[in-house]
Amino acid sequence: MTTTITLAVEDLDRLGVARDLICTNDTESVLAAAMPTLTAAERAALAWHAPFSHTALLIFPRTLDGLRDELSWHGIETGPMVPSVVVRSRLSRRYGVPLDELEVGILRTPVTDGAGRECVLEIFAMATPPELEHIAADERLHGRENHFALAVPNADPIVLNGLRAAITARMRPDGGGYNGHEGSTVLYFRDVHQSCAAYRRLELLCTGEFSDVLAAHERQSEPGTELLGLLTGAWATQAIAAAVELRLPDHLAATSDLGELALATGADEESLGRLLRYLGTLGVVRCADGFVLTELGTLLRTGIEGSMSALALMYGGPFYRSFGALTEAVRTGEESFAKVFGAHHFPYFAEDPALASLFHRSMAASNAMFAELVRTVDFAEARLVVDVAGGNGELLSRVLAANPSLSGVLMDRPEAIAVAEEKLADHATRCLLIPGDFTVDVPRGGDVYLLSRVLHDWDDAMCRTILTTCALGMPPHAELLIIERLLPETDAPSLSVPWDIHMLCNVGGRERTESHYRALLADAGFVLETVRPLALDGYVLRARKSV
Numbered sequence: 287m288t289t290t291i292t293l294a295v296e297d298l299d300r301l302g303v304a305r306d307l308i309c310t311n312d313t314e315s316v317l318a319a320a321m322p323t324l325t326a327a328e329r330a331a332l333a334w335h336a337p338f339s340h341t342a343l344l345i346f347p348r349t350l351d352g353l354r355d356e357l358s359w360h361g362i363e364t365g366p367m368v369p370s371v372v373v374r375s376r377l378s379r380r381y382g383v384p385l386d387e388l389e390v391g392i393l394r395t396p397v398t399d400g401a402g403r404e405c406v407l408e409i410f411a412m413a414t415p416p417e418l419e420h421i422a423a424d425e426r427l428h429g430r431e432n433h434f435a436l437a438v439p440n441a442d443p444i445v446l447n448g449l450r451a452a453i454t455a456r457m458r459p460d461g462g463g464y465n466g467h468e469g470s471t472v473l474y475f476r477d478v479h480q481s482c483a484a485y486r487r488l489e490l491l492c493t494g495e496f497s498d499v500l501a502a503h504e505r506q507s508e509p510g511t512e513l514l515g516l517l518t519g520a521w522a523t524q525a526i527a528a529a530v531e532l533r534l535p536d537h538l539a540a541t542s543d544l545g546e547l548a549l550a551t552g553a554d555e556e557s558l559g560r561l562l563r564y565l566g567t568l569g570v571v572r573c574a575d576g577f578v579l580t581e582l583g584t585l586l587r588t589g590i591e592g593s594m595s596a597l598a599l600m601y602g603g604p605f606y607r608s609f610g611a612l613t614e615a616v617r618t619g620e621e622s623f624a625k626v627f628g629a630h631h632f633p634y635f636a637e638d639p640a641l642a643s644l645f646h647r648s649m650a651a652s653n654a655m656f657a658e659l660v661r662t663v664d665f666a667e668a669r670l671v672v673d674v675a676g677g678n679g680e681l682l683s684r685v686l687a688a689n690p691s692l693s694g695v696l697m698d699r700p701e702a703i704a705v706a707e708e709k710l711a712d713h714a715t716r717c718l719l720i721p722g723d724f725t726v727d728v729p730r731g732g733d734v735y736l737l738s739r740v741l742h743d744w745d746d747a748m749c750r751t752i753l754t755t756c757a758l759g760m761p762p763h764a765e766l767l768i769i770e771r772l773l774p775e776t777d778a779p780s781l782s783v784p785w786d787i788h789m790l791c792n793v794g795g796r797e798r799t800e801s802h803y804r805a806l807l808a809d810a811g812f813v814l815e816t817v818r819p820l821a822l823d824g825y826v827l828r829a830r831k832s833v
């Protein structure tokens with residue numbers, strides 16, 4: 287057999303490396319190398335839904351004619367060549383070469399993986415006349431079309447979206463396409479930080495056409511789209527706050543008709559329709575035949591359990607303005623609230639009863655945290671519970687309601703006491719409200735002391751002062767319950783991460799890790815005994831005075 291030499295030596299070497307990668311690996315090792323942060327359970331699930339199927343690389347013969355013979359001569363037996371659709375169009379876009387001037391084919395050869403499974407080495411071949419040699423040089427250097435593939439044997443949109451979510455948490459979506467010649471859909475992902483070049487690009491391969499999944503994947507692949515979504519986060523805050531200001535969620539509970547909603551809210555009908563459409567994309571309302579609140583949007587109604595309407599006004603109002611000066615807070619390490627409003631937020635709100643009331647009502651938006659605390663903490667041994675800086679009394683009223691033999695004391699600044707009196711009216715016979723300052727003293731004689739969402743308002747020095755004051759005022763047997771969000775010690779997602787910035791901006795405080803709180807408690811003479819999770823990423827930290 288005479289064979290025309292069309293292949294460069296370096297492409298032959300690259301073929302050898304790609305084949306070795308298959309022979310020396312299996313699904314488990316490929317997933318572990320490509321996505322090291324997958325847990326063992328996630329790895330097993332991925333392996334089940336999408337086992338390793340092939341590696342692919344792009345080579346650059348001068349012509350595609352005779353390529354199969356030449357590969358065979360080198361011991362690589364391939365099946366018939368199939369035209370490439372996805373890689374060809376990506377190359378065309380990347381290098382600005384018209385599609386009809388690019389010839390790209392796909393060849394496949396079977397290779398057994400390290401676990402004895404039949405896999406494939408997929409060879410993309412681009413016919414490379416001298417005028418396209420620059421593409422070869424660039425692609426060999428960057429290997430942008432090389433990938434390893436996981437095949438999804440039983441693909442459906444639900445499975446594919448689940449796989450996409452799991453992979454997207456580790457690798458960025460990187461386009462995809464449908465190859466009509468083969469009837470297969472491919473979704474690509476990339477990780478430019480992956481140290482091993484062979485694992486920088488992943489292909490999820492499935493039989494069938496999944497145009498909706500593909501469209502979502504391609505949209506997500508455009509980093510600009512994602513960034514625009516983030517950049518307009520403030521618009522979402524304002525749209526929700528505007529809806530609450532117009533009492534739209536309350537009116538939506540009564541009517542779904544735009545005209546009636548416009549009348550009820552006193553808004554311009556067309557503009558209200560546009561706001562509702564945006565709220566629809568945010569998942570707050572459903573726009574079908576008229577407008578209805580979603581479950582999420584229902585939380586924006588007033589007067590319902592867990593209402594977040596006051597919080598929406600707070601975040602769209604005063605805290606929105608202080609967030610506008612975040613750069614200054616980051617630059618100086620000092621709260622921007624005081625710069626914008628001329629005073630720290632507690633004294634500033636104290637001067638304005640309506641604002642103080644809005645703040646205390648907004649704190650009640652985290653009721654779910656308190657509900658869980660009351661369900662899970664046993665107060666049976668306690669006779670008196672002291673809520674230090676108890677705010678509007680939401681937590682204490684729940685604790686007292688669930689424990690009829692318990693008495694309570696709430697201490698806070700005078701303006702908070704006024705708000706708490708109303709909340710605690712039902713328990714007036716067994717509840718005392720005391721204005722006070724936690725840097726000076728706390729009420730004596732309690733069995734349990736609550737310090738809920740107080741420490742995160744302050745820097746470490748102030749936290750030590752507050753905790754030391756508590757330690758001095760608490761009887762030896764008393765227990766301290768701290769309720770806070772905890773910054774994760776790993777990169778696990780948590781609401782505490784954005785709230786940490788909120789604390790910086792608005793009070794000059796911070797969220798902390800468990801070990802940070804443990805150290806602060808130790809400084810004040812406490813031992814942290816247990817840490818239990820609550821709703822909304824909250825935690826209850828139970829501590830006692832060290833003996």
Ligand SMILES: C[S@@+](CC[C@H](N)C(=O)[O-])C[C@H]1O[C@@H](n2cnc3c(N)ncnc32)[C@H](O)[C@@H]1O
Nearest residue numbers: 632649675676677698699702722723724738739
């Ligand atoms: C973030 S709020 C938490 C309120 C309540 N514990 C809760 O979890 O809803 C912080 C509270 O600390 C109170 N506070 C601020 N400075 C205080 C001080 N020096 N002495 C007592 N309470 C204070 C505020 O009035 C406010 O009610």
